[in-house]
Amino acid sequence: MSGDKIAYDVLMWSAGIKACDSHMEITQLDKKGRLPVNEFFQVATHQNVFAIGDIACVLDSQGKPVTSSAQDAADQAKYLVYALPFILKNQKPPFPYKNIKHGFIVNVGGKWAIMSYNGIYLTGWLAYFIDELAHLQYYISVVGFYKAVKCVIFQMEIYSRND
Ligand SMILES: Cc1cc2nc3c(=O)[nH]c(=O)nc-3n(C[C@H](O)[C@H](O)[C@H](O)COP(=O)(O)OP(=O)(O)OC[C@H]3O[C@@H](n4cnc5c(N)ncnc54)[C@H](O)[C@@H]3O)c2cc1C
Structure with missing residues (x-):
């Protein structure tokens, strides 16, 4: 200081x-x-x-x-x-x-997630897919649609590599 x-x-x-x-x-x-x-x-x-x-x-x-x-x-x-x-x-x-x-979605590994939102509780691939959509929506707001899709595909490849 x-x-x-x-x-x-x-x-x-x-x-x-x-x-x-x-x-x-x-x-x-x-x-x-x-x-x-x-x-x-x-x-x-x-x-x-x-x-x-x-x-x-x-x-x-x-x-x-x-x-x-x-x-x-x-x-x-x-x-x-x-x-x-x-x-x-x-x-x-x-x-x-x-x-x-607000609820939450937590990824577990590369293809699974746990989600709790407005009384809806989901586990497994569907929760993971919703999480990816949430990421897509956020990335679109930052870098636009085309780059956002590329980011999500890249992220899916990386995170699912060790499954
Ligand atoms: C690993 C991790 C994962 C998370 N995942 C999620 C999530 O999925 N969803 C969710 O909603 N929340 C998540 N959170 C919580 C979320 O990040 C915080 O609750 C939120 O960022 C709080 O915002 P803030 O503005 O209070 O603090 P911050 O976002 O932490 O902002 C504080 C800023 O002050 C800066 N700073 C600190 N000290 C000084 C200093 N002395 N001088 C100048 N600058 C300084 C820091 O660098 C930082 O940029 C996660 C947090 C962590 C750590």
Whole structure:
């Protein structure tokens, strides 16, 4: 750290997976070193500090910490974009953040997967195929259709090689 000071009104720091207690002087971290936040992502001991994503300990409606995922981090970012203007005007946002269960697909080897989504539970090749479609959709959004198809075919070849 250079020790340089940066003046700001609102600082957005999109870095780090572990709470940095020495810099923020926050003592009440959870077991995983995350910052406990309320339903508006305000850090418990510092109401003008907001934490989302892996660094935040977000509780679900039963008071249990939610699993960290990219989808959750994106949901939380969208919510904060909505809530922050209210909070900056010292108003309470009309809606608190509500965690959404996204489901998951986990690959097992090169041709199998386990999937849980909206009460649907699948194992085997069909789950794997759905996972590949999900990858295809994501790659298309990044590199376009043609390259995305090539990426998915390449990935299938690589991962199924050891099966
Ligand atoms: C192996 C693995 C597989 C995963 N698979 C999935 C999955 O399939 N689906 C899913 O939804 N989630 C998955 N996750 C979880 C997901 O990646 C995280 O929940 C999500 O990326 C959290 O986003 P974030 O912005 O909070 O943190 P990050 O995405 O980790 O962003 C933090 C950024 O800060 C940078 N950084 C850290 N320290 C500093 C510093 N001191 N200065 C500057 N920059 C810094 C890091 O380099 C990083 O770019 C996976 C995680 C891992 C590790």
